[in-house]
Each structure stands twice: as structure tokens, then as C-alpha cells.
Amino acid sequence: MKRQKLMTWLLAAMLAAICAVGAMIKVPIPFVSTAALDSAPAFLGVVFLPPVLAGTAGMLGHFLTALTAGFPFGPLHLIIAVEMFIVVWVFGVMHKKGMHIWKWPIAFVLNGIIAPVPFYFLISPAFFWGALISICTATALNLVIVAIVMPVLRKVFVRKEGSVS
Template sequence: MTTKKLTWVSMLLAMCVLGANFKLLGSIALDSFPAFLGAMILGPVYGAFLGIAGHFVSALLAGFPQTLPIHIIIGFLMGICMFIFGLVRKKAMGDGIMVKAVSWLIAYIVSVPLNLLILYPVLHEVVFVLFVPLTIATLANLLISELVYAVLPSKIKNFGQSKVV
């Protein structure tokens, strides 16, 4: 890992911590927009790391409202979400509206309905309470990450594709 990449990961991780303080409900917060941004800039592996770390910080600040084992599952699902999101953005040609729409749709499906479906056996009816805040938070995180990405210079947008030794 280069110093530049380590700096980017550190900066985005710090942004995850800041976003974790803007709560919607329990551990649902604006902690994943830096992970989405990291997945776009640095690639799917770094996005997954940032998604997992961001969720754990958010859950920690909320006092692990659904218990630690459930938050481990949620963190793992966030990592999968960021990995798939980053993979779609990295493998797709260009930065067109269709690529954005597909990546948003996949991120939403993994982050909200799939996450809640997997958690239903342990959380039961609570998943219905979490649906709306989780949807709002996911869409807000995606929107913020796209807005920030849109104003970044192309040198930064292409950072993940460069082969710096």
C-alpha cells in the first residue's frame, strides 16, 4: 500500500467516524457515504473495509442497540454491499447514468431488504420499524457520496486505477 492510498483510507475512515455521529435511529447514520466514496475511488476491497469499520463505529457510538453479534452480521453485510457497489462501479465502462443507477439499486437491495431479510429471524418485527430509517439513510449516504464524487477532480477519480509503485 502506498502512502497516498493509506492517507486516503485514513481520511475516509475519519469521515466514517464523523458520519457515525449523525444518527437517524440507533446505529443507522451517515457513516457509509465515505465507504461508498472509497469504493468508487479506491476500489471494492477498500470500500468493504470502510463499510465494515464505519458500521462498527456507528454501532459502538449507539451502544450496540441490537447486540454485538447482530452488528457483526450487519457489518459483514455492509462490507458485501460496498464490495459489490465498488465492483460494479469499477468494472462498468464510463461513469454514465446507467452505471450509477445499477450500482445504486444493488447497494439499496443489499443494504435494506436483503439486510433486513437476513436479520428477520433474530430481530423479528423490529425489521419493519427499521425499514424506513434504513432506506432514508442508505439513499442519503448514496446521494452524498455521488455529490462529493461529482465535484472531485479527475485526478482523484482515477486514483484507484493508477498503478503507483
């Protein structure tokens, strides 16, 4: 295995481990017990990882959050994990394409508003509306953390040619 490929896989594994730590830090908001700081490391991972690996870390982060909360939504956590993968992947693609302004509101809308929509139909409209504020709060908190840490992290991962991947 080439050194660069090995480094990429090691960074992805470390990012998944940091997502696990974030999964243990729950956001104390009512109605949704699985809101945590698990997605912030995955969003940060787009600075130094391909979007697919960062999205995978986000998916694993959600599974670990659900595990530490006792899987309150059962198999529906599979849907949430896939949604988390998609949101982080889109954020990563936008980051790589230089859409540094638009990636923030898109990530907020996708993760905070669009991702809970299936539960309007699968659980109930009351659950959707009740969870919406909680999920938006957790999403905003994760994205604020990322917005603060990302500029510092980008400086650390500057490549030899002078640009961040």
C-alpha cells in the same frame, strides 16, 4: 513501501476516519438508533480505493456507529458490519466495471432491503418490518449524498492517463 501503496493505505485510513465522523451524524428516524451517515464516505471511497479497502472502511464505519449508539443489537452488529462490507464492495466492483447506472439501485436494494433480512429470523418479523422504512431512508440519504459528491470527487482523483480507477 512504495509511494503509491503508502498513498493507498493513507487514503484508506483517512476514509475510515471520515466514516467515524459520519458515524456521529445520526439520521433522526424512529426504531433504529444506529442509522447514520457512516456509509456515505465508504461509498465515495470506491472512486479512489480498491473495493476491498472501501468495504473495510464501511465495516469500520458501522462499528463506530454502533459504538456511539451503545451497541443496541449486541453481537448482531458483526453481521451488519459484514453486510456493510459486502454492499460497499459490490458497489465498488460495479463502479470499477463502469456500471454507473446499476450500482445505485443495487446498493439501495442490498443495503436497504436485503441486509436487514437476517433480523427477520434472528430478532422478529415485527422488527424487520418496523426497521425497513428507517433503514431504507438512511440508505437513500447516504446514496443521495454520494451521488452529489461523487462527480466532484472523480474530477479530483483523475489520474495522469486521464481516467479514474
